[in-house]
Amino acid sequence: MSTGGAAEWSGDEHSREKLARDEAIVRKDFWSKLQRFAAKLPFAEDLLTAYYCAFDRNTPNHVRAVLLGALAYFILPLDFLPDVLPIVGFTDDAALIAGAIRLIWVHITPDHRDAARQALTRLSEK
Numbered sequence: 001m002s003t004g005g006a007a008e009w010s011g012d013e014h015s016r017e018k019l020a021r022d023e024a025i026v027r028k029d030f031w032s033k034l035q036r037f038a039a040k041l042p043f044a045e046d047l048l049t050a051y052y053c054a055f056d057r058n059t060p061n062h063v064r065a066v067l068l069g070a071l072a073y074f075i076l077p078l079d080f081l082p083d084v085l086p087i088v089g090f091t092d093d094a095a096l097i098a099g100a101i102r103l104i105w106v107h108i109t110p111d112h113r114d115a116a117r118q119a120l121t122r123l124s125e126k
Contacts (some may be wrong), residue, residue: 008066011061018065018069021072022071024100026075030051034047035126039124041094043093046116048091050070050071052115052119056109056112067100070096074096099123105111108121
């Protein structure tokens with residue numbers, strides 16, 4: 001698998017527009033939703049790792065597209081399993097994040113993991 005940059009993902013105009021929309025959604029609503037549910041999410045560290053990898057300017061665009069799509073799914077209120085359902089509400093979100101990370105795991109760096117752990121510590125102190 002190549003670890004090249006944006007040059008290997010040309011993406012059509014529709015793909016670039018979707019990437020921009022997903023990025024805007026994640027930038028706008030990620031932290032507020034995470035703060036509301038962080039204590040209930042056993043996959044919070046993976047979620048934050050995906051966030052930091054997606055917004056790392058060294059992450060290739062095709063990887064960003066996968067991660068931003070998964071993060072946008074976590075944020076959006078319309079869900080396969082509504083997040084308000086006890087226990088199972090975040091199952092689909094966790095599966096999607098896990099699948100996205102598995103697809104792009106070679107692009108996750110120790111810095112992304114460290115940033116995620118530090119953010120999770122800050123959230124738990126609030």
